[in-house]
Amino acid sequence: MHTYRTEPGLAADVPVQISEIEYEVTLRENPLFSDGTPVTVTDVCNAFARNMANDLYGSFLSFIDKVTVKDEQTIRITLNSPMGILLKERLALVRVFPAALPDEALSTLPIGSGPWRYESIDGADGGALSFVPNEHYTGSFPATCKRMVWSVILDDKKRTEALQNREVLCMEAAPEVLADQITESGATVEYVPGFNAPFLMFNCLKEPFDNPRVRQALLYAIDVDNLIARCVGGHGRPCTSLLPDYFRGYHRAATVYSYDPEKARALLAEAEVEELALTLRCNDNWVSDLAAAIKEDWEAVGVAVTVQPQATEALFADLSEVPAKGEELPFDVVLSPGDPTCFGNDPDLIMSWWYGDNVWTRARSCWATSPEFKQLSRMLTRARTTDDENEQQDLWNLCFDLIAAEAPLYPLFHRETATAYYAPNLEGYDPISATGLLLLGTTPMEEATTL
Template sequence: MDRRRFLRYASALGAATALTTSLSACSGPASTGSNAGAGGGGGSTDTIETGISYALSTGFDPMNASGATPIAADLHVFEGLVDLDPATLEARPGLATALPVKVNATTYRATLREGATFHDGSGVTAEDVVFSFERILDEKNASLMAQFLPFLDSVKAVDARTVEFKLKYPFALFPGRVSVAKIVPKKIVEKDQKAFDALPVGSGPYRMVSATREDKIVFAAYDKYNGSHPAKAKNMIWRLVSDPAARVSAMESGRVQAIEDVPYLDADRLARKVKVESVQSFGLLFLMFNCKKKPFDDKRVRQALHYALDTEKLITTAMAGNGSAARSYLQPTHPDFHQAATVYGHDPAKAKKLLDEAGVKNLTVTLLTTDTGWVKDVAPLVKESWDAIGVKTTLSIGQASAQYAKVDGGSYTVMLAPGDPSVFGNDVDLLMRWYYSGLWPESRYGWGGTAAYKKVNSLLDKAAKATDEATRKDLWGQAVDLVADEAALYPVLHRKLPTAWNDKALKGFKPLPTTGLSLLDVSRA
């Protein structure tokens, strides 16, 4: 991303903080009204109630929604031409009748599902699709989704139900990548974007009735939905319960039928009453170094602090085993997993040797981290590991917004934080560009412009244009090896996400490998 576009997107970076800090709760729309004619509250047999751990940190407009709860809600309200299966993250047709068809190396076409309508009853047209993509690509809108579509040159309506995409260059991942763009009704968005952001209108199986910050989101089934995943409950109520103990209590009492983000220490007890399952996620706990400050401009110092960590102890003690030590930028369950050439096992002797080779003695570190519950449990063990090799470590724990203000101001040395861009897509190109292209390396950890940065992005560009899978995977592997060796921003572990649900009350429920819950294809038992 060039400097001009970088500045355009700088305003969107603050919104992305919610995502990159494990989609932490900040603030959001205070309260909204109801859609005309939406269904009211239902009884126990037609309503699904859940406990959600994050408040409304952003609005719902899918062009820029980045908070955990708005993103999860949008998956029920909106459709893309292509959507990702919430549990497997595999691409499947959404509004389109099939995955986009390749016409030639740089041209694709997609056909809309016949009879699809938005929640106001208006038909979904090719014009709406073109509008949805063009507003993302318009730099004035500073859309977070634009960074995922750099290959897209133009979109046009061939007829009322057919859309044609022109690419700037061949991009083999195109059919799945278009899932980042949700289709919105042009007339409604153009009339009042702020109202749409607060109470969205889509074409999905559920329509949003109301959304109240720090309270609840209410949904009703959209009866005119004609896609493959119709609502199986008349109503849904998502109770926003950020307090872990209150969330567990709601699950135990039967007030809700499912909760996300089960506290690790409560999982075993809760499992005696309901179903509890931890799913391996891409979700990172990463170390990020300010590479503009000495001695962290020396990769040996960054590597030393990774080797010093007793990650297995950290996972066992603070996370009750719900994580896997990083052996790559990707989690071990990822379909394109490649073990990095550098794996940071616990090796205090090697850590000390690297510090000596770098000429660093009596290193003092202030470790910046967020106040996310499980991260607060991990941080003291990181300090313990670093203190053990003679690195005097002070913890600075605070709210995500305040901590990232320090990061964006350059007033930090090392940060320990969670993040998970896999909510947007699961391909390696998307996952790597989130942290290693543009905004993060240029504005947050000062790695942009280095020879290694340029090499990584060159490898990603070549992989994006590669026409065969073997070449693409080889280039991605080289990029993973390089970011592991550099350790400018690199995972300590990949988190497992524990979810609880009453399998006697819900039918078809599956825990997710990303933050949030999916009630698509789920009914009351």
């Protein structure tokens, strides 16, 4: 997650191409799960099948037809069509677990084959996840201490106090407004440019949000530079495309939503929308500050706004099932943060997360019913299957243009990822650009590491 370079994990080597659509992967010698049982090719095939069937992750793996057992150490991957240059990165998304593990165990105390094993999990606010080394691990990144504890602290102030009191050594999502307090305690705050983005998602089944001109108007009406300065301490860049301009595959979109209230009013007039009133659902985390500023901007162009903060689980609780024909989803606009680069940073993956044939397009934005969605899907498939990098980039550019113009869901800015940590206590640690923490190869200078 520092470089997004793929490396063999359970695999002994890179996939071997057998035909245009067939590959074989051999497992490394004698891999074991953390409970001491062998990792089998059946476990690997099952993990792929489960991931492919998942409503969120399945779109990442839609190019796979099936994964089957060839022999006791080898699996065969059969594709729907040629994958081109992205195959290795996409295969690396699948984490392998015992095929016999029931669903309840997967969601309470999973078993894996990595350097750590779960000792206990209490995921509630104020809870913790405790890890100890997997004594059966034989891979390249062994555990570097006797115990690792991740504290679950959602409140910014409480997280900062825990770091200041050295109850934790490393903290993700360090709040910009408390950066001075953090550095005064002796910790380092490091900002890494990444993808993390607050986005607006529109109800594309509901008038007038089914009209792209209305969606565009609401985006043009927002002073994003003000949001960045006011809410994240200047640590962000306004979007000029779905991708930030420092990402591979970046293309400046044909539609860029620079602050233009007059254009917003004109687009609403073109759409024959008068006296628009909407409810803005948002997370009750850092984006709630953005919601207050967005409300001001929208009201300045004549839109009446009610802000409705909700916990993340509640925010999407009624947006998980595909609506029946003629049914209208119970929302107008959602504001929420997202960062699909925790899975990978290739353009196809990022577009597949929010605009693939999955829960986002079918049960949330409901953009999947539009002809533009089908057009995007065709272009993504063509880009995914080519071995010609220039052709692939040209197709991605068309995709970025279409997504920006349609904007069923679209980011406002890309926020730098802020990580706070005590550098002298964590030898070899580097913050990552995605949300989360990565401590593979990090050696703590204390008996236990609390994060």
